Amino acid sequence: MKTNISLLPYHTFGAKVNADFFTTFSNKEELKTILQQKPKDQNFIILGGGSNILFTQDFHGMIIKNEIKGFEVVHEDENNVTVKIGAGENWHDTVMKTVSNGWQGIENLALIPGTVGASPIQNIGAYGVEVKDVLQRVEFYHFEKGETFEYTNQECQFGYRNSIFKNALKGKIAVLSITIQLNKQWNFNTSYGAIEEEIKTQGIETLTPLDLANVIIKIRESKLPDPKKIGNCGSFFKNPVLPKKEALSIIEKFPEAPHYIVNEETIKIPAGWLIQTAGWKGKSLGNVGTYPKQALVLVNNGGATGEEAWALALQIQKDVKTQFGISIEPEVNII
Ligand SMILES: Cc1cc2nc3c(=O)[nH]c(=O)nc-3n(C[C@H](O)[C@H](O)[C@H](O)COP(=O)(O)OP(=O)(O)OC[C@H]3O[C@@H](n4cnc5c(N)ncnc54)[C@H](O)[C@@H]3O)c2cc1C
Incomplete structure (x- = not known):
């Protein structure tokens, strides 16, 4: 201690x-x-x-x-492989280990920082894939009950950057391991962002899980700040999922607004676009600013305190609310 x-x-x-x-x-x-x-x-x-x-x-x-380690194949057949991974393993290293074995499923989640145990907490996601898509079970220790539980995918109540661990079980448990199922028969998701374009640029003809992970790494490196060089905590806010009527009135006013239809009732508008349109892209307040290439990421320009970052976040929230009438919620855990 x-x-x-x-x-x-x-x-x-x-x-x-x-x-x-x-x-x-x-x-x-x-x-x-x-x-x-x-x-x-x-x-x-x-x-x-x-x-x-x-x-x-x-x-x-x-x-x-x-710091719980472990990477154990618990089942394997000609189609799938099921792996149990210790919660303290590094997420990106785990992705690279699976894709290097030719197992497909989490290649789109390459280069997301952090640990395996945190991945189900906010149901990490990127480039059209979320950890819930492969997750079978989450093993966790419940502090008050003093017992270990194993929840199925359904019991985790996954949603967009959300799960039971951010709600009813928030602060009450420690994730010990996750079990994921990966594919030996590949079924890639290349529909998001610049993936297809980058595959072409790299001249890849027969895509493998490792190739796709490397494509994702390349795209992410060109868009997001490396936390080892520029302090940040990734996307600071969640993308708001709005009732269709509300989203359509924004799109009518700002026809250039990017948007994604979630289902018949809701539309997602990127928080980065809202922040940028509210005038915050690349701007700073004291030692904290938004990343010039992606306004959704708040960056430490050197010597920033967490308090300063939170002050900027609140100002951004206020300005987005004033301009669009939308409340954007932090994705980051504020302590
Ligand atoms: C540059 C950058 C890019 C990012 N890109 C993405 C992205 O594309 N998609 C995405 O979803 N996220 C992204 N993130 C956010 C972050 O990487 C993920 O949320 C990641 O899962 C956090 O893992 P961590 O181990 O660092 O968690 P921490 O920051 O250490 O913890 C996060 C929360 O989870 C809790 N927690 C952590 N581990 C456990 C455990 N074992 N049991 C119980 N509670 C636990 C903590 O108490 C805290 O509340 C990005 C962050 C950065 C800095």
Whole structure:
């Protein structure tokens, strides 16, 4: 256990914040011991890679970092392979391991930072694929009940950047492992963004899972800031999913507004476009700004505090509300 520790190495925004206590666990027994030994009223959070978290102030409590490893094939036949992965494994490394084995399913989720255990929390997604598309089971430890549970995909109540772990079970559990099913008979999703174009540019004729992961990596590198170089926590806001009538009135006013039909009743409008149109693209407030290539990402221009980032986020929220009447909600966990 460490005390009064800087959280700089443990989150991607790069805010200078400290935690009163910091510890790690590599299996469920270690986690149980930590929870039993800590004072009952002491605040704590389970931390993964810190890539979806903004610390707005010092954390007066205990950071418990998940370092559970493991990658086990639990079933394999000629069509599928089922893999159980420890929650503390790095997500991107896991993607690369699966695609290198020729297993298809999560290649579109390459280069998403963070850990495997955090992937079901907000149902990570990119380029038309979400982790829910491959996820079979989530194993987790319930703090109050002191028991381990295994939820099926359906029980996780997945939605767009949402799950039961962000709602009824928020702050009550630690994900220990996930089990995903991947395909040996490939069925790629290349319909999103610039994927097809990049496949052509690279002259790929017979696409493999590894090829597609590399295509995604190339596209992402050209659009998103590398948190190792520029502090950020990815998309700061969720894309609002609006009732059809409300979305259509915006599209009528701004015919250039990009939009995606979610179902018969709802339409999604990219939050990045709303922020950009509200005049915030590439702009800064103090040491924090929006990324010039993608207004949805708030970046640390150097020495920014989490408090400054949150102040900018609130200002952006306010301006989008004033201009479009839409409330955009943070995707990032604000602590
Ligand atoms: C450059 C960049 C690009 C990104 N791109 C995408 C993207 O394309 N799609 C996308 O969906 N996300 C994206 N993200 C967001 C982020 O990478 C994901 O949300 C990721 O899953 C967070 O993992 P983490 O381990 O860093 O979680 P953390 O930031 O450590 O934690 C996030 C939340 O999950 C909780 N948590 C973490 N691990 C556990 C656990 N084992 N058990 C219980 N609770 C836990 C934490 O308490 C916290 O509330 C991006 C972030 C960055 C910085």
